[in-house]
Amino acid sequence: MFTPELIADNATKVSLVGDPDLVRELRFSFERLGIVVTDVDPDGSISVGVSRWSRAALLQKASRDLGLPVPRYAVASNPDELEVAAAQLGFPCVVKGDSVEVVRSPEDMQWRGECVVENFVDFDRKISMVAVRSVDPATGELATWYCEPISEGMQPFPLGAATLDNARSVAARITNAIGCRGLFVVEMFVKGDDVYFSDVTIGPSLSGFVTCATQRFGQFDLHARALLGLPIDVTLTSPGAMSSVGVDEVPRAGLARALAMSEVNVVVGQTLAVTLATADTAEQARESARAAVSELRG
Template identity: 30%
Template sequence: MSFTAKILLLGSGELGREFTISAKRLGAYVIACDSYAAAPAMQVADASEVFSMLDGALLRAAMEKHDPDFIVPEIEAIRTEVLGELEAEGRTVVPSARAAAMTMNRDNIRDLAANELGLRTSRYRFAESLEEVLAGAEHTGLPCVIKPVMSSSGKGQSTVRSADELEQAWTYAVGNMRGDRPRVIVEEFIDFDYEITLLTVRTREGILYCPPIGHRQERGDYMESWQPTPMSGAARSDAQAMAAAVVNNLGGYGIFGVEFFVRGDEVIFSELSPRPHDTGMVTLISQNLSEFDLHARAVLGLPIPEIRLRAPSASAVILADREAENFHFEGLGEALAAAEDVRLFGKPVTRKNRRMGVALATGADTEEARGRATEAAGRVKIRYD
């Protein structure tokens, strides 16, 4: 079999699915791994493996079986010390084993940004008990935000506006965390004007930036995103400088989703993911190269032309409202009559508030695009058999 590179993809959700498609278009051979069978990326990959990425022995066994050129994490919940061992043995981890370890938990990346790099962040404290949560809230003041140091897609996050909500927020965060460490971050609630994701591509030739992506969240999870987001020149320059400082510190090549709060010209670092970002799904329609194309090219060391915005664009998610194994979709034709594209992720089961697809639309401006994407997403109905 002839291929340009062999990629072991750790995590096979919707982001991994789109990355797999982009990588295969460039001739790569992809082995998609996840903890459950028939995950979205597995459906389009060359091969698949089912195991928990938190099991170091199984992670190493998959690597030894497939002998990949690149190990590409798509999720945070990975036995990162094994990635470090593999990198020390000469394997290439994307973007680096250190980046995977630093971003597996929010405490590491927040301490790096605030303490080592001196970036502007919200006030924060970490807590491993209700007593420490109470002390953390005293430090940050109310309202505050409480979330697990390790989770996915905003799960376990809540905004606390009064002291009698702290215990419930602690319980909710621990109940929705990933991994085996009951630890949360208590952080100052920032009264921001808007929040953005700055997709930052670290390549062998330097750093590239996508136009800023605005987004709206519910329960800490992305509901819609749009591109571009108007920013002052000063705010955009500060965001790019802060993103460059973090990604250069983490090293390696690939795309990073760097999140910021923006208040006037003030930019406040929030979080970072060393991989394609869920809010970046909008780039499937908004840019000449999607975030997945950019990630694949950066990983493989291929040239990246100028990143161009095609048109004001938006994405809106399609959510399930319950847990089910037997279901089907209706209204796809109606949705495609309202917007340019709908992507259904192919997840084998639904769960309450689980993302099952996304609608993508363009418009004369972002408001029109958002309206069209939201309308299209609403026309897709999940029917339970």
């Protein structure tokens, strides 16, 4: 069995926290690079780097300091402030706390802790831009690489040239402001050619899982490489798509049926089973990924 300690007596060591399914995959990526993972805390809610950037701080940074278009928003630290914020922004509005929900009337509001309230953007679509910051071996300087756009579980998702330029510009300014190496999943709303910043995840996310099927290196390998300052390759090798289902809905026979499908893989975690599919087009891959979920459920 491969053991990272055989590479060097003073092997680099890392500790991981976060979602157990994402942490597991990230651990494999680090170990393949000879890194010793000394501690895994699947109950850790967020890393130190991410904790510096609350949703409110991100929106403030994006709008005031970077001049990026963002939805109108307010911060609510108690039920009264939530009620006032929703009344000012109007219904429907979006409440972002531990989860994200669209609130369509005062009767639908429930206090679940400190949150950000945003006005509802009547957008055409929501997209994810995966940006990776690492050391460029040609210059020795920090540089940023961009994966193809992701939306509705598909990659690449077609965008007009102006929209794509705007999306990359938003991703660049946000990741430069955060300033560290790593992989960033930047969420945005698209309305026409306009792009509105919504949120950013530092490190792998569920929406970025599709890169594990579509790219030479998926999000977990890219994050590990970037944190270590290693070369980055975001080459797209095939159109693809992903879908997911709770593991409690997956019988063993369903797993066998899904894995028997052409160009389909299934990653089973502690909470979710993710179906990954490739095809000639991203739309065809999405059909396969969704069909695989149906097979999983039986």
